[in-house]
Amino acid sequence: MSQDVVRAVEPASESGLHEKGLGKGTVGVLGTVVIGISCIAPAYTLTAALGPTVAEVGTSLPAIFLAGFLPMLLVALGYRELNRAMPDSGTSFTWATRAFGPYIGWMGGWGLIAATVIVLSNLAAVAVDFFYLLISQLTGAAWIAELTRNLWVNIPTTLVFVAAATWVSYRGLNATKSFQYLLVGFQVAVLLLFAVLCFTNPEPFDRTPITLEMFNPAAVESFTAFAAGISLSIFIFWGWDVTLTMNEETTDPAKVPGRAAALTILIIIGLYMAISLGVIYYAGIGSEGLGAGNPENQESIFAVLSGPVMGPLAILMSLAILSSSAASLQSTMVSPARTILAMGYYRALPESYSRISPRFMSPSVATITAAAAASGFYVVTRLLSENALWDTITALGMMICFYYGLTALACVWYFRTELFDSLHNVIFRFLAPLVGGVVLLVMFVRTCIDSMNPDYGSGSSIGSVGMVFVLGIGVLLLGVGIMLYMRIRHPAFFRGQTIKTRR
Numbered sequence: 426m427s428q429d430v431v432r433a434v435e436p437a438s439e440s441g442l443h444e445k446g447l448g449k450g451t452v453g454v455l456g457t458v459v460i461g462i463s464c465i466a467p468a469y470t471l472t473a474a475l476g477p478t479v480a481e482v483g484t485s486l487p488a489i490f491l492a493g494f495l496p497m498l499l500v501a502l503g504y505r506e507l508n509r510a511m512p513d514s515g516t517s518f519t520w521a522t523r524a525f526g527p528y529i530g531w532m533g534g535w536g537l538i539a540a541t542v543i544v545l546s547n548l549a550a551v552a553v554d555f556f557y558l559l560i561s562q563l564t565g566a567a568w569i570a571e572l573t574r575n576l577w578v579n580i581p582t583t584l585v586f587v588a589a590a591t592w593v594s595y596r597g598l599n600a601t602k603s604f605q606y607l608l609v610g611f612q613v614a615v616l617l618l619f620a621v622l623c624f625t626n627p628e629p630f631d632r633t634p635i636t637l638e639m640f641n642p643a644a645v646e647s648f649t650a651f652a653a654g655i656s657l658s659i660f661i662f663w664g665w666d667v668t669l670t671m672n673e674e675t676t677d678p679a680k681v682p683g684r685a686a687a688l689t690i691l692i693i694i695g696l697y698m699a700i701s702l703g704v705i706y707y708a709g710i711g712s713e714g715l716g717a718g719n720p721e722n723q724e725s726i727f728a729v730l731s732g733p734v735m736g737p738l739a740i741l742m743s744l745a746i747l748s749s750s751a752a753s754l755q756s757t758m759v760s761p762a763r764t765i766l767a768m769g770y771y772r773a774l775p776e777s778y779s780r781i782s783p784r785f786m787s788p789s790v791a792t793i794t795a796a797a798a799a800s801g802f803y804v805v806t807r808l809l810s811e812n813a814l815w816d817t818i819t820a821l822g823m824m825i826c827f828y829y830g831l832t833a834l835a836c837v838w839y840f841r842t843e844l845f846d847s848l849h850n851v852i853f854r855f856l857a858p859l860v861g862g863v864v865l866l867v868m869f870v871r872t873c874i875d876s877m878n879p880d881y882g883s884g885s886s887i888g889s890v891g892m893v894f895v896l897g898i899g900v901l902l903l904g905v906g907i908m909l910y911m912r913i914r915h916p917a918f919f920r921g922q923t924i925k926t927r928r
Contacts, residue, residue, distance in 0.1 A: 442513050442924065444673055445770050445779065447763075448597055448786035451674040454685050456602040460671070461689035463605045464664035464760070466753030467696055468612040468727070468745045469551055474661045475704060476723030482654040483710045483718070484633065486701045488642045489651070493658025494694045496864040500829050501665060501690055503836035503858025505683030508669050510839070512678035515767025516669045517832040519924065522771075524835035526926050527919045528908065531773055533835070534764050535904035536828030540663075540821055541761040542795060543900075545754060546803035547818050549583045549590075552750040556582070558728075559743045580807060584800055590755040591796040594762065597785035598674050601756060608752035615745035616700055619727070622734050623703030630733065631709025631716060635702055652871045656822045659868065661697065663825045665689045667756060670763040707734060758795055765791035771923040772915050816882040820897030823876070826869035827901070833862030839927055873898065 452460070475486075482489050504516070513519040517537050522530025554573045561570035572578045593600050623629075638644050645651040668685040675681040708730060710718045715733060722729045731742035766788040769778025782789040806817060836858040837844070844855040876894035879886035887895050912919045 442511060442519065443770070445514060445766060446781040446786065447514065447673045447766075447788075448599075449674065450676050451598040452602055452671060452681075453676045454681050454688070456598075456605075457668045457671060457675060457681060457685035458688050458692070459605050459609050460598075460602060460756050460759065461665050461668040461685055462613070462692060463609045463749075463752045463756040464667040465662065465689070465693055466548065466664070466749045466757075467661075467693060467700075468616055468742075468749035469548065469753060470661045470749075471616070471697070471700055472725045472727040472746055473551075474657050475701065475726045476717060476719075478654055478657045479705075479710050479717040480720070480723060481650050481657070482645050484636075484639050484705055485642070485645045485654070486705060487639045487698060488644065489654035489658050490661075490694065490697050490701060491640065492642045492651075493655050493662055494690065494697075496861040497659065497662045497665070497829075498687070498690055499857040499861030500833045500865065501683075501686045502853050503833045503861065504666060504669055504686060506854050506858070507832070507836050507839065508672055508682050509679050512672040512682070513767060514670055514673045514763040515771070516666065516672075516764065517828050517835075518764055518768055518773070519771075520839065521831055521835045522773075522924045523927050524839040527773070527921060527924070529831065530924070531768075531908045531911075531918075532901075532904055533828050533831045534768055534773065535908065536824045536831070536901070537666075537764050538761045538795075539900050539904060540824040540828065541757055542798045542802060543817055543821055543824075544663075545587070545757055545761075545795070545799035546583075546806070548750045548754040548757060549586045549799070549803065550579075550807075552586050552747060552754060553579055553582045555743055555747040555750065556586075559740070559747055562740050562743060576807065580804055583803060586751065586754060587796055587800050587803075590751070590758055591792060593755050594758040594792050594796075595782065595785060595787060595789065597782070597787040598671060598759070600785075601759065605752055605756060608748040612745040612749045612752070613696065615741045616696060618738070619731070619734060619742060620699040620703035623707040623730075626707055626734060629707040630714060631711055632707070633705050633709045635706060639702075639705070649875070652868065652875065655868060656826075656872050659825060659865070660822050662690065662693060663829075664753070664757065664760075665693070666829075667760045670760045704730065758792060761795040762788040762792040765794055771918055773911060773918040773923075775915065810885075816885060816892045817896045817900075819882045819893045820876065820900070823869055823872050823897040824900065826865040826872065830862045830865035830869060833858040833865065837862070 478489060479486055507520045518530055518534025521533035557573045558570045561567055593604050665686050668689060669682045672678045672682040704717050708715045708717045712718045727742050731739040765778050768774040769776055778791050780790045837855055840854040844850050875881055876891050879891045881891045882893040885892035917923055
């Protein structure tokens with residue numbers, strides 16, 4: 426047996442890491458994969474991302490998805506190695522702290538929390554949109570679908586969705602996985618049905634033959650288009666790391682989360698390939714009519730294509746997107762809650778955030794805090810400007826690349842003294858996380874530069890600087906401010922007294 430397999434989890438006396446009272450042995454590989462797929466929310470993600478990505482790269486959509494998949498897979502391999510050595514619910518926060526020290530670790534945790542809180546608000550908003558659309562379809566009353574545009578209907582309904590998701594999350598992973606099995610299975614089945622019907626429809630809108638050139642990243646016209654496409658494709662894979670935040674609650678904390686992360690990503694890329702090729706084959710990439718490149722179709726490609734492709738079964742797609750966003754709203758709450766829990770436990774945040782529900786053995790204060798932050802963010806941004814809300818969602822890619830890239834490099838640095846001890850280490854602890862981390866951090870820098878242009882995102886700007894850049898960097902700088910405040914009020918973590926950096 427190799428040295429890597431027998432390497433024991435570090436004792437608490439050496440690392441400072443401890444179990445936090447979460448329910449042990451709650452989920453196995455299947456349950457973890459299901460929750461991971463739910464968090465990625467393929468139906469919700471694809472309906473919003475397919476159109477904009479086609480607008481950037483045309484028929485190279487499959488190539489861009491593959492290009493976005495590769496760094497995610499490489500980063501996931503690094504996550505797996507870190508989890509085997511340190512199975513801790515704090516994941517990015519804990520691992521980056523052990524590798525680089527408390528300040529970089531704190532910002533890694535902040536990047537994860539900020540990204541998930543922002544997307545929680547968006548998931549709730551999408552769920553509400555399709556909730557009223559579904560009622561409209563069932564009743565034949567078109568005016569019901571328009572209720573989502575009324576802020577005084579939309580905002581309270583969104584808060585109800587968030588509250589319902591919080592209630593399920595509060596009840597722990599047993600409730601979460603039971604809720605997810607049905608919803609995830611349903612949305613995956615509908616997406617596969619949609620793909621099959623795209624290829625078998627006797628009268629496609631703009632039949633576009635599938636060619637090998639579609640899988641060639643070099644066929645993308647410019648690096649700017651390639652970078653924009655990669656940024657969008659990275660967003661559609663984001664969420665698999667929830668499988669790692671559940672590590673303390675799995676049947677085998679050192680092995681199950683890493684296996685589940687890799688399986689989740691592989692299943693998702695297979696699903697995305699089927700859907701993207703089906704859409705290109707049926708609708709083409711034109712900018713008129715049902716074409717996937719039509720700007721009028723980009724807000725929700727499935728809402729436009731489901732009727733022509735699926736006929737009377739189109740209502741299943743509305744149900745799938747509603748269930749996808751609702752399921753992801755609930756499962757996405759798992760990740761920030763456990764990161765906040767860990768940060769409270771190790772005194773990087775107030776200790777009250779480390780409280781565990783004695784009945785459900787789940788993060789209590791942390792779950793409610795994540796829900797309250799998402800609710801507050803949605804209400805404020807929606808009341809201020811709908812453009813501000815969507816620009817913040819666009820800036821989400823910056824935060825994803827930031828904390829994923831940081832965590833991948835933490836793998837390389839943490840294992841630096843043993844990188845060349847075996848072929849396994851060279852591949853999984855050095856090359857894979859190094860390449861994946863560098864790619865994502867390059868994308869972070871590139872997105873920062875591109876988003877300074879006022880034309881990026883909604884076209885809004887402050888002082889001739891794009892709103893996406895202002896919001897994205899603003900959220901990260903807010904994290905710096907909170908970190909400095911915590912350094913003053915709770916210095917133990919920042920002195921290395923609660924988590925010990927590996928020397």
